[in-house]
Amino acid sequence: DAGVIQSPRHEVTEMGQEVTLRCKPISGHNSLFWYRQTMMRGLELLIYFNNNVPIDDSGMPEDRFSAKMPNASFSTLKIQPSEPRDSAVYFCASSISGGDKAQYFGPGTRLLVL
Amino acid sequence: KQEVTQIPAALSVPEGENLVLNCSFTDSAIYNLQWFRQDPGKGLTSLLLIQSSQREQTSGRLNASLDKSSGRSTLYIAASQPGDSATYLCAVRRNTGNQFYFGTGTSLTVIP
Numbered sequence: 001d002a003g004v005i006q007s008p009r010h011e012v013t014e015m016g017q018e019v020t021l022r023c024k025p026i027s028g029h030n031s032l033f034w035y036r037q038t039m040m041r042g043l044e045l046l047i048y049f050n051n052n053v054p055i056d057d058s059g060m061p062e063d064r065f066s067a068k069m070p071n072a073s074f075s076t077l078k079i080q081p082s083e084p085r086d087s088a089v090y091f092c093a094s095s096i097s098g099g100d101k102a103q104y105f106g107p108g109t110r111l112l113v114l
Numbered sequence: 115k116q117e118v119t120q121i122p123a124a125l126s127v128p129e130g131e132n133l134v135l136n137c138s139f140t141d142s143a144i145y146n147l148q149w150f151r152q153d154p155g156k157g158l159t160s161l162l163l164i165q166s167s168q169r170e171q172t173s174g175r176l177n178a179s180l181d182k183s184s185g186r187s188t189l190y191i192a193a194s195q196p197g198d199s200a201t202y203l204c205a206v207r208r209n210t211g212n213q214f215y216f217g218t219g220t221s222l223t224v225i226p
Contacts, residue, residue, distance in 0.1 A: 031212045033212075033214070042216065042218045042219070043203070043216045045213065045214070045216075048212060048213060050212055055211070055212065056211070056213060091157060091158070093158075095212065097212065101145060101146060101207060101212075102146075102148060102160055102163045103148060103160070103205070103207075103214055104160060105150075105157045105158040105159075105160075106157055107156065107157040108156075108157050110155075
């Protein structure tokens with residue numbers, strides 16, 4: 001069974017450019033989470049969706065960040081315009097609201113904004 | 115707001131030793147607690163999940179315990195191996211909502 005899939009795995013871009021990160025959750029999971037990890041701040045929750053609906057986006061840094069989940073099998077996190085301080089590893093995770101509710105992480109996207 | 119703390123931040127032990135990693139949380143109204151492992155440059159791998167009604171879970175050389183009333187969990191690693199070297203994170207899920215709260219992790223180095 002495939003785990004959480006993220007693309008791209010690595011992204012290098014220049015300041016001011018638009019960046020789109022993609023995530024495919026585990027089939028059947030109805031909760032999806034976007035995290036950002038840096039050495040300074042550790043793992044931060046940016047936003048999470050339940051049944052494709054954004055529930056809590058209080059962790060989204062500012063208006064330059066936006067996330068969508070158009071259907072149960074796909075989500076995007078967009079940064080426009082990107083800034084050097086956005087450089088981090090971005091993780092997507094999914095969970096099922098019933099059962100054990102364990103969270104499963106994707107491999108992450110390593111973003112470098114020059 | 116739930117706060118999760120992990121002590122120590124870093125730990126170095128010789129191969130073969132048994133060790134304990136600690137995780138504490140401020141709000142005992144949790145649904146479950148999950149331990150993860152993260153290798154450098156990699157994602158998080160789930161190790162053990164303890165439901166709020168459980169006291170412990172075991173998987174191989176790993177044993178996780180939960181004392182919800184005191185807001186503590188421990189991850190016990192028996193007979194440590196160099197391959198256990200990684201960062202270990204704990205995360206708690208609240209009773210309400212789906213949000214997870216992560217600790218800052220313990221970086222473990224097992225010396226051959």
